[in-house]
Amino acid sequence: xxxxxxxxxxxxxxxxxxxxxxxxxxxxxxxxxxxxxxxxxxxxxxxxxxxxxxxxxxxxxxxxxxxxxxxxxxxxxxxxxxxxxxxxxxxxxxxxxxxxxxxxxxxxxxxxxxxxxxxxxxxxxxxxxxxxxxxxxxxxxxxxxxxxxxxxxxxxxxxxxxxxxxxxxxxxxxxxxxxxxxxxxxxxxxxxxxxxxxxxxxxxxxxxxxxxxxxxxxxxxxxxxxxxxxxxxxxxxxxxxxxxxxxxxxxxxxxxxxxxxxxxxxxxxxxxxxxxxxxxxxxxxxxxxxxxxxxxxxxxxxxxxxxxxxxxxxxxxxxxxxxxxxxxxxxxxxxxxxxxxxxxxxxxxxxxxxxxxxxxxxxxxxxxxxxxxxxxxxxxxxxxxxxxxxxxxxxxxxxxxxxxxxxxxxxxxxxxxxxxxxxxxxxxxxxxxxxxxxxxxxxxxxxxxxxxx
Amino acid sequence: xxxxxxxxxxxxxxxxxxxxxxxxxxxxxxxxxxxxxxxxxxxxxxxxxxxxxxxxxxxxxxxxxxxxxxxxxxxxxxxxxxxxxxxxxxxxxxxxxxxxxxxxxxxxxxxxxxxxxxxxxxxxxxxxxxxxxxxxxxxxxxxxxxxxxxxxxxxxxxxxxxxxxxxxxxxxxxxxxxxxxxxxxxxxxxxxxxxxxxxxxxxxxxxxxxxxxxxxxxxxxxxxxxxxxxxxxxxxxxxxxxxxxxxxxxxxxxxxxxxxxxxxxxxxxxxxxxxxxxxxxxxxxxxxxxxxxxxxxxxxxxxxxxxxxxxxxxxxxxxxxxxxxxxxxxxxxxxxxxxxxxxxxxxxxxxxxxxxxxxxxxxxxxxxxxxxxxxxxxxxxxxxxxxxxxxxxxxxxxxxxxxxxxxxxxxxxxxxxxxxxxxxxxxxxxx
Ligand SMILES: Cc1cc2nc3c(=O)[nH]c(=O)nc-3n(C[C@H](O)[C@H](O)[C@H](O)COP(=O)(O)OP(=O)(O)OC[C@H]3O[C@@H](n4cnc5c(N)ncnc54)[C@H](O)[C@@H]3O)c2cc1C
Ligand SMILES: Cc1cc2nc3c(=O)[nH]c(=O)nc-3n(C[C@H](O)[C@H](O)[C@H](O)COP(=O)(O)O)c2cc1C
Ligand code: SF4
Numbered sequence: 001x002x003x004x005x006x007x008x009x010x011x012x013x014x015x016x017x018x019x020x021x022x023x024x025x026x027x028x029x030x031x032x033x034x035x036x037x038x039x040x041x042x043x044x045x046x047x048x049x050x051x052x053x054x055x056x057x058x059x060x061x062x063x064x065x066x067x068x069x070x071x072x073x074x075x076x077x078x079x080x081x082x083x084x085x086x087x088x089x090x091x092x093x094x095x096x097x098x099x100x101x102x103x104x105x106x107x108x109x110x111x112x113x114x115x116x117x118x119x120x121x122x123x124x125x126x127x128x129x130x131x132x133x134x135x136x137x138x139x140x141x142x143x144x145x146x147x148x149x150x151x152x153x154x155x156x157x158x159x160x161x162x163x164x165x166x167x168x169x170x171x172x173x174x175x176x177x178x179x180x181x182x183x184x185x186x187x188x189x190x191x192x193x194x195x196x197x198x199x200x201x202x203x204x205x206x207x208x209x210x211x212x213x214x215x216x217x218x219x220x221x222x223x224x225x226x227x228x229x230x231x232x233x234x235x236x237x238x239x240x241x242x243x244x245x246x247x248x249x250x251x252x253x254x255x256x257x258x259x260x261x262x263x264x265x266x267x268x269x270x271x272x273x274x275x276x277x278x279x280x281x282x283x284x285x286x287x288x289x290x291x292x293x294x295x296x297x298x299x300x301x302x303x304x305x306x307x308x309x310x311x312x313x314x315x316x317x318x319x320x321x322x323x324x325x326x327x328x329x330x331x332x333x334x335x336x337x338x339x340x341x342x343x344x345x346x347x348x349x350x351x352x353x354x355x356x357x358x359x360x361x362x363x364x365x366x367x368x369x370x371x372x373x374x375x376x377x378x379x380x381x382x383x384x385x386x387x388x389x390x391x392x393x394x395x396x397x398x399x400x401x402x403x404x405x406x407x408x409x410x411x412x413x414x415x416x417x418x419x420x421x422x423x424x425x426x427x428x429x430x431x432x433x434x435x436x437x438x439x440x441x442x443x444x445x446x447x448x449x450x451x452x453x
Numbered sequence: 454x455x456x457x458x459x460x461x462x463x464x465x466x467x468x469x470x471x472x473x474x475x476x477x478x479x480x481x482x483x484x485x486x487x488x489x490x491x492x493x494x495x496x497x498x499x500x501x502x503x504x505x506x507x508x509x510x511x512x513x514x515x516x517x518x519x520x521x522x523x524x525x526x527x528x529x530x531x532x533x534x535x536x537x538x539x540x541x542x543x544x545x546x547x548x549x550x551x552x553x554x555x556x557x558x559x560x561x562x563x564x565x566x567x568x569x570x571x572x573x574x575x576x577x578x579x580x581x582x583x584x585x586x587x588x589x590x591x592x593x594x595x596x597x598x599x600x601x602x603x604x605x606x607x608x609x610x611x612x613x614x615x616x617x618x619x620x621x622x623x624x625x626x627x628x629x630x631x632x633x634x635x636x637x638x639x640x641x642x643x644x645x646x647x648x649x650x651x652x653x654x655x656x657x658x659x660x661x662x663x664x665x666x667x668x669x670x671x672x673x674x675x676x677x678x679x680x681x682x683x684x685x686x687x688x689x690x691x692x693x694x695x696x697x698x699x700x701x702x703x704x705x706x707x708x709x710x711x712x713x714x715x716x717x718x719x720x721x722x723x724x725x726x727x728x729x730x731x732x733x734x735x736x737x738x739x740x741x742x743x744x745x746x747x748x749x750x751x752x753x754x755x756x757x758x759x760x761x762x763x764x765x766x767x768x769x770x771x772x773x774x775x776x777x778x779x780x781x782x783x784x785x786x787x788x789x790x791x792x793x794x795x796x797x798x799x800x801x802x803x804x805x806x807x808x809x810x811x812x813x814x815x816x817x818x819x820x821x822x823x824x825x826x827x828x829x830x831x832x833x834x835x836x837x838x839x840x841x842x843x844x845x846x847x848x849x850x851x852x853x854x855x856x857x858x859x860x861x862x863x864x865x866x867x868x869x870x871x872x873x874x875x876x877x878x879x880x881x882x883x884x
């Protein structure tokens with residue numbers, strides 16, 4: 001069919017696929033391990049001493065420890081061992097790029113190029129604990145101290161959970177309607193299928209001691225000064241609210257979308273058949289978001305999806321594994337080309353024009369060679385940025401920034417008294433869920449120490 | 454390739470691989486399938502007197518080790534539960550159709566001469582090649598004064614063996630139970646009674662596991678269990694030791710041995726043969742995978758023999774026996790030290806933690822920058838080779854010779870041994 005048919009312009013339509021196909025396309029990409037598979041895999045683990053995988057996990061989960069418990073049939077114990085260090089162990093099991101984290105460090109990777117499937121085992125261990133009726137952690141005696149957490153993403157909720165466990169009373173302020181942050185609004189649907197993010201949020205809150213105020217935004221509905229006045233400490237886990245602009249002609253045309261906005265719609269859709277998608281898609285960018293929108297567009301029924309990145313494959317922030325995943329999903333990846341302009345027809349985008357690039361003296365330059373890709377929709381996925389406005393009073397930020405994000409010390413402490421921060425909104429992070437969780441946990445421990453002191 | 458033809462105590466078979474007396478040899482149907490698959494011989498499932506025994510549900514237990522099934526296997530089965538006449542009829546037919554294979558009939562009857570005489574006469578009628586006396590079965594039959602009840606009393610073994618030799622022209626193999634303190638008592642008794650060969654081991658008394666919900670030993674029979682006979686890969690080391698003890702015993706010298714216990718690969722078989730076995734018998738591995746395993750048993754053994762230039766089984770049978778010594782004759786001057794190949798090391802740290810916690814604190818755990826490095830502290834290493842065993846990488850940790858090979862001194866000569874010949878009574882200084 002492809003190409004042979006003259007199609008209307010722009011060819012954007014909903015309900016391209018049957019309900020069964022939508023269901024299959026957005027089901028769990030990596031179905032859970034069966035018990036016998038898990039035991040065989042767990043038994044591959046050497047139970048290393050001073051295991052390199054533990055160091056490679058930002059949250060420092062006792063990986064050999066939990067895997068040994070799986071091997072002996074102590075699955076609940078394994079789940080708990082994970083959640084002790086990482087309360088979002090369930091989503092991390094699904095979304096972590098393990099190929100650059102724990103599994104990269106696994107000694108079996110060096111030995112055989114085949115690491116233990118740590119992520120899959122982590123899911124196997126945590127699923128039952130998350131589904132259990134009783135939350136596995138109990139709160140310490142109340143300290144009477146109150147902490148405000150801004151942002152209900154992985155960073156904010158990990159911080160809130162740990163503080164609640166330590167006996168503090170926490171209030172989470174979340175601008176959106178739902179908690180979860182990008183777990184709920186951003187991560188690819190097939191990684192956290194079946195509303196996993198919601199179930200996990202409920203699990204995290206079940207520890208008790210966490211009050212939730214959704215639809216309340218810092219900067220709009222309350223100020224940092226209010227929070228510092230009303231609470232003993234404040235944690236900022238606001239993520240990245242802004243999107244980088246393409247800064248090329250035609251960006252305002254209809255059919256040109258921010259990838260994160262479209263993904264948010266997809267993640268909240270009650271029925272995928274309601275989502276209009278083009279027949280020919282161009283994605284601009286080289287990170288997780290670019291891969292995710294490209295694959296999800298394909299899975300919504302787009303015919304040709306081309307992802308264009310301005311540098312080489314090695315320079316992409318999406319891992320090799322993610323790139324391969326996109327390619328096996330039928331996404332074409334073109335490297336070393338930068339957008340020149342988007343051209344339109346009848347007000348809608350029709351073509352994306354690129355110029356090949358090369359590196360000269362360490363700088364990326366256009367080679368002058370041009371090509372154009374027909375497009376019904378163009379997705380921009382060239383990165384998100386931190387928006388400091390909510391932290392500003394009288395036009396200037398109350399907090400010191402570094403590289404456009406909040407500057408913190410090793411404990412997550414900001415330049416401002418009583419204020420900590422973590423997750424994507426801080427400088428020097430990795431922009432990964434697991435890093436956000438670790439930031440939240442570490443800040444909670446620091447806040448606890450400061451409140452006790 | 455090497456010739457696997459086997460001559461063993463008057464039996465001839467195209468290869469040394471026999472099926473042990475057990476369910477795989479229960480009836481003509483199985484045995485014909487086994488012969489078609491290429492097995493060299495069989496020991497027919499043990500016959501007894503009518504009326505036949507009755508078996509339980511369930512009958513088997515098994516040990517899974519780290520996801521691997523049937524590392525050990527246990528059973529509470531008895532001897533054949535089919536009428537004697539049917540078995541005899543089938544034996545006759547099978548032997549007629551498969552004249553080149555060894556067909557041995559296992560027997561267990563009450564401990565009186567008449568019973569043995571009667572059944573031997575019946576077996577002779579079938580033209581079977583010989584008999585194996587089941588003195589090993591650890592359950593069910595021993596309670597009736599048969600099986601291991603006989604096999605644990607050397608005098609009974611000798612007596613029954615002698616009866617059998619008197620009442621038949623067929624070669625007699627005596628199958629030994631491992632459920633004794635020393636295998637030499639029963640083995641020597643069999644030799645004294647005139648046995649043509651011994652076979653071992655039968656199953657080991659065991660409780661393979663406990664069902665923690667039912668609070669009953671496996672295999673569970675209506676909520677209860679009993680001790681069972683253990684076999685399969687887990688028992689191979691026990692069997693090898695017992696085979697070697699007989700092979701190197703002066704009183705048993707020359708007695709042909711059929712090795713049994715945990716044999717699953719040609720390598721296992723080669724080890725039994727190296728320790729003195731002339732044939733080997735297999736049960737659990739066949740029950741786990743079917744008769745087709747014989748293909749690689751034969752092929753692998755023949756290829757390995759060819760690489761060693763062994764033309765036939767007898768070329769290496771018993772070759773390792775002379776190297777099995779009592780501990781006090783091992784050279785205490787032989788020294789080794791562990792060496793870690795840093796190129797192969799994958800930094801799992803298992804050698805370090807094993808030596809640090811449970812041996813001699815002879816492997817240092819070092820960090821250079823982010824990297825890990827494990828190094829042997831030569832002065833502390835006692836050459837126990839624990840680290841080599843726990844290391845998951847083949848060839849990464851090896852034991853390097855540390856003495857110059859010029860000295861040899863065993864415990865009987867050692868100054869620390871008060872009974873040593875010429876020991877120095879004072880400070881144990883070297884000679
Ligand atoms: C499309 C996409 C795919 C991704 N895929 C992966 C992946 O597969 N694996 C992985 O490890 N990481 C992935 N990431 C990154 C990961 O999602 C983030 O690193 C992680 O969610 C950061 O957590 P956070 O809590 O810091 O921020 P967020 O998850 O962004 O949460 C911030 C929360 O703060 C709220 N908020 C913002 N401003 C305010 C305000 N003023 N007042 C109150 N609330 C506010 C937001 O509504 C949001 O709920 C992906 C990111 C994107 C965009
Ligand atoms: C289910 C079962 C039944 C057995 N029945 C007999 C038997 O009737 N007579 C006998 O001499 N040995 C019997 N054995 C013992 C085997 O012949 C053999 O000696 C033992 O299993 C060790 O060999 P393996 O490790 O290859 O299984 C039986 C073993 C099993 C597993
Ligand atoms: S041989 Fe034994 S003592 Fe020597 S390093 Fe290895 S474990 Fe330690």
